Structure formats: C-alpha cells, structure tokens
Amino acid sequence: MPEVIMNGPEGRLEGRYQPGKGSDAPIALMLHPHPQHGGTMNNKVVYTLYQVFAQRGFAVLRFNFRGVGRSQGSFDRGEGELSDAASALDWLQSVNPNAKACWIAGYSFGAWIGMQLLMRRPEITGFISVAPPANIYDFGFLAPCPSSGLMIHGEKDELVPHESVAKLVQKLSNQRDIQIDYKLIKGATHFFQDHLDQVAERVDDYLEALYPTAKPKAKTRAAAR
Template identity: 50%
Template sequence: MAELIIPGPAGRIEARYTEPAQEGAPIALVLHPHPRAGGTMQDPITIRLYQMFEKRGFGVLRFNTRGVGRSQGVYDQGVGELEDAAYVLDYMENLTENPRFVWCAGYSFGAWITLQLLMRRPEIDGFLAIAPPCNHYDLSFLAPCPASGLIISGENDKISGPKDVERSLTKVRVQKGEVIERDTIAGANHFFVDKHEELIAKCEAYVDRRLVEDEQKMRLEADTSKKRGAAAIANQSDDVEDDEDEGDDD
C-alpha cells in the first residue's frame, strides 16, 4: 500500500493506494463517511472494504475528501466531495491499464456519493452502498440506475434502516439487466457495532459472486461477437462468390 498525494480540484488529496495484482485486474474506489461526523479514510469499515478488495487482487484506492486529514479545501455539502470522487476515479484509471471491472464502495455519506457517482460514470460495473443515509438524502436521482450493486443496512439503523431504504427505492428505476440487491444485518445499528465481521462477509459473498457472473457474461459476449464476426465474413464470401458467378454468366 502506497501513500499518495493527488493534485485535486480543490488542492491536494490525501490517499492510500494498492496496485492491481496483475495487468487487467479489477479496480475499486472506496469512499468514507461524513466529514462533519468525523468520517475519514481511516474509518474502520472503510479500511475493511479496502482490505476486502485488496485481498481479491483489485487495484484499490481510498482517500480523504476535501478538508479532511491532509486533503486541502473545505466541506462542500456533497457537491465538492462528488467532484473529488470523480477526479480520483479518473486519476486511478490513469494508473491502471485496461482494468477488467470498475467498482465503487462507500459507507454512510460515502455510500450516497457512490450512488451519485454511478450516474456520472458509465464504466462502473458494480457497487456496494453500506448504510446510505436514506432518511437524509433522496435516491430518486437513480433514474435509471446504470449498474448492479448491493445496498446493506442495519436492522436497528436510525439513519438508514431497511424501511428507509425501501421507501427511498420506490421511485428508483434500474436499467435493463441490472439489479439493486438489498440485505440487512440483524441487530446492527448505523455503525455496525460488533457486526463488522458479518457485514464484510456479506460484502465478500456478493463481490465474489458478481466477479464469477461478470466473467461468464464477458466470455459469452466475446463468443457471441466472434460468431457474429465469423457469420459476417461468411456472408461477405457468399456475396463475392455470387458476384463471380454472375460475371461468369455474362
């Protein structure tokens, strides 16, 4: 893991970065909770998400949004923080070559930024939104949600309870073929006290399943493309032969 200072839109951005295990490996961006509530990239759940992707060979990056830690600037009500996330994702993509998949994960305020980032970055293939603050922010901007992902909340969460999540998603549409899955941690509050292991286990299971499914989908699309290419070449050959036959008749 390397310490990075990224020249961001509001000044320097403090970050931690682990390179992909191999060329073409997936990459993931991890976003921290609300700065006004003490959220930083050193938040325990943020670190656990980072480590989860790291263990799976992802190139992974977490960072402090503007005004947090050694990152310059001031808190900007989510607007500047979204700008930071988009900028850092650009930076991360420039560090890697042809990542196989692009993921974004966030906790609390970071989950809200994650969901907004999806709507601006079509290259994002999957997401994890941990306890998005649904009773503070509307999710109707997901219209339609362009990628599949998982939203997890705690059963006893007063900020992002299961009912809050369901209510927020009633107006949300999803693009064809994409699915927003929901899960709940029994007995957990917004901070998942004594529930970190269960939370990460659910995230791991979802990511592992999605990686297998997406690999299979990519192979199927590649096979279909090859078959279409072969069929097009065959059709072109038939057309040439027909033209030659017509020439012979003349």
C-alpha cells in the same frame, strides 16, 4: 499500502492505494462518511470494504475528501466531494489503464456520493452501498440506475431507518435489467459495531459470485490501519 497524493479540484487529496494482482486487475474506489461528523478514509467500515476488495486482487483506493486529514479545501455540501471522488477515480484509472472492471463502494454519506458518481461515469461496473442515507438525501437521481449492485444496512440503524432503504431498493429493483442485492444485518446499528465481519462476508460473497476464485477466502481484520 502506499500513501498517495493526488491532484484534486481544491488542491491535493490524500489517499491510500493497494495495487491489484495483474495488469488488468479490476479497480475499486472507497468513499468515507460525512466529513463534518468524523468521517475519514480510516473509518472502520471503509477500511473493511478496502480490505475485502484488496484480498480479491482489485487495485483499491481510499482517500480523504477535501478538508479531511491532509486533503486540501473545505467541506462543500456534497458538490465538491463529488468532484473529489471523480478526481480520485481519474487517478485510479490513470495508474490502471487496462483494468477490466471498475467499482465504487461507499458508506453513509460516501454511499450517497458514490451513487451520484455512478450516474456520471458509465464505465463503473457495479457498486456497494453501506447504510445509504435514504431518509436524509434525495436518491431520486437514480432514474434510471445505470448498474446493479449490493446494498447493506443495519437492522437497528438509529440514523437511517431500514424501511427507507428498503423502499429505495424496491424502487431501483423495479427498473429494467437492474438487480439490487439487499442485505439487512440483524442487530447492527449505523456504525456496525461488532458486525464488521458480517459486512465483510456479505461483500465478499457478492464479489465471489461475480469474480469466482479457487482459493479460500481470507479473513478480514476490521481495525483500521
């Protein structure tokens, strides 16, 4: 799990990178929660997503937005963080020029940033959005949504009512040629304590349908490293 330093719009961006299996391995970028509320690339949900993609042979990158950890700059209300994500994707693509697919995965604030990046980068194949804050941020820019994906939410999310996410899912699902797989995890809060294995299973099952493997699925350890 090599540490990497990338050039970002406001200076260096700190990340962790797992090379893929094969020169044409698909790539995946992980985006963390709100920087002003303790969000980092070591968040347990983000690390869980990172592990699932890595175990499936993807080349995977997670990184700290500006002002977090060793990443330079300061919080920029989402505009700068979107630029950070674009720079991180540029780096990931530069070291994997033959990647056969490109995925974005985000949690909470990171899900909002990820969906904006999806709109700006047509090469993104699909997305995973965990606890997208549909009651806090406007997702109206997804008109139309350019790609299908998976949304996961906690039934007992105390910050983002699941009804607001279900409404967003319904709106996107009504768009032509778009399929949103919506998984509501029973008993889970916004932070998914004691439910990380279920998050991993939902994501792994979704990816298995798209990129089937002959080998048995590996267990995902939820603790961050």
